[in-house]
Amino acid sequence: MSGAGPGRVFGSEDNPAFTKDVQREYATVAAILGTGRLDHRWVEVPCADGQPGYALVDAETAADPAKLEQVRAGMARWLEARDATDAELGGIARASGIDPD
Numbered sequence: 559m560s561g562a563g564p565g566r567v568f569g570s571e572d573n574p575a576f577t578k579d580v581q582r583e584y585a586t587v588a589a590i591l592g593t594g595r596l597d598h599r600w601v602e603v604p605c606a607d608g609q610p611g612y613a614l615v616d617a618e619t620a621a622d623p624a625k626l627e628q629v630r631a632g633m634a635r636w637l638e639a640r641d642a643t644d645a646e647l648g649g650i651a652r653a654s655g656i657d658p659d
Contacts, residue, residue: 582612589614601626603633
């Protein structure tokens with residue numbers, strides 16, 4: 559998934575050469591290499607914080623609204639779990655006297 563906020567897959571915005579377009583091309587090439595298929599589609603998957611996000615799915619999933627909703631729901635669950643883990647680890651770090659940021 560690419561997009562804004564903590565749920566994004568690709569690193570920080572500190573690298574101006576790794577633009578969102580380059581990130582999408584990278585993910586597309588990785589998907590082609592991993593699956594051997596060329597029919598992937600980018601679909602919008604809003605992030606938990608309301609920011610826009612995107613997922614790369616196969617053409618069959620992109621054409622099926624029910625499957626897309628399953629992808630979106632799965633990503634939402636994953637992001638919620640990740641946020642909970644981040645909060646827990648941040649609390650542990652603070653309790654240990656470590657700055658979690």
